[in-house]
């Protein structure tokens with residue numbers, strides 16, 4: 001007989017989008033919940049006593065009052081920037097030139113790329129992230145390093161070669177043709193291989209010539225089931241630069257659209273300073289926008305209008321944007337998302353924050369039929385939260401009057417110490433310090 005595992009604890013169950021329907025109707029925490037896992041998949045979700053009774057042969061892991069969540073999905077990271085996280089004093093363009101590009105140059109060494117990929121993935125896992133959508137560097141081997149390291153750990157992941165053929169230093173530029181050729185070869189090697197998804201990845205308009213954007217647009221047209229990730233409207237100086245570089249484009253979004261780089265599988269990071277036309281076109285196109293709140297405050301980019309964009313039914317995901325973001329933790333990222341929304345006059349509910357970090361991000365990556373929910377038929381990637389992981393959090397949770405009030409201090413004050421356990425495709429990864 002196959003091994004069945006029954007996890008007992010509180011369960012975070014999402015049956016809809018809490019930005020479009022009242023969260024009370026679509027998100028529930030079952031305080032006596034249970035999850036049956038078999039062959040790496042979730043087979044049943046229900047009440048502890050029912051599942052214990054129905055599956056007496058299952059191995060039982062009792063998490064008590066810990067919260068069993070879908071594994072966190074970080075929808076926009078740069079794994080090559082792991083070692084330069086928290087670099088002081090620069091805004092976007094200076095930050096790229098001072099810190100990011102010199103570090104990305106070091107990944108010309110395949111051994112270093114492998115070392116950083118392993119370091120990044122282990123840090124992400126320790127912080128409860130089980131799927132990540134990463135940029136790499138212009139070096140093809142940096143993509144192999146990432147996917148190899150993800151496969152070793154059994155992770156579902158998304159990544160692509162970061163293409164740049166201008167406005168980047170010597171040694172960090174490809175060409176329109178080599179970007180196309182390398183991306184195509186990597187896509188053929190990795191897309192759909194095990195748990196890997198290949199994302200066509202022009203870094204952003206300022207570092208790609210129109211020829212390169214067109215070449216990648218053509219590649220995307222040949223492989224429309226792949227996602228395409230890039231950056232959009234992060235800082236005013238960047239937007240002004242894009243306007244200078246692409247004088248024939250209507251706006252920043254148009255620099256992508258005119259080269260075949262807008263569609264339902266587009267994943268657009270940041271998207272803070274959008275024109276009304278851009279919001280309309282994004283809505284029509286079905287593209288997803290990724291909120292990177294710790295990055296947007298750390299690099300001084302601005303306050304994304306999450307609630308307003310969600311109300312337009314634009315798919316939204318949540319991301320650390322490592323290393324522009326100041327944390328590897330999706331909990332810290334939820335806290336920053338809450339604070340930014342407050343600065344814009346909206347209080348995001350904890351149900352909305354966890355949904356964004358799981359089902360929302362999974363939807364933005366088009367992985368929403370595989371991961372991001374506790375539901376039968378989903379892959380068993382799980383993050384188990386200790387809701388009293390520090391004395392400060394425990395004393396606040398201790399006088400909560402509802403389950404949401406118990407959870408909220410962990411979202412606001414929690415970090416890797418709150419990650420009690422992580423499960424990857426039905427296998428317990430490792431107990432962390434939590």
Ligand code: GUN
Nearest residue numbers: 078203204231295321324
């Ligand atoms: N825009 C283009 N490249 C980057 C990057 O590496 N990080 C961030 N935050 N924005 C970018």
Ligand code: ZN
Nearest residue numbers: 076231269321
């Ligand atoms: Zn980024």
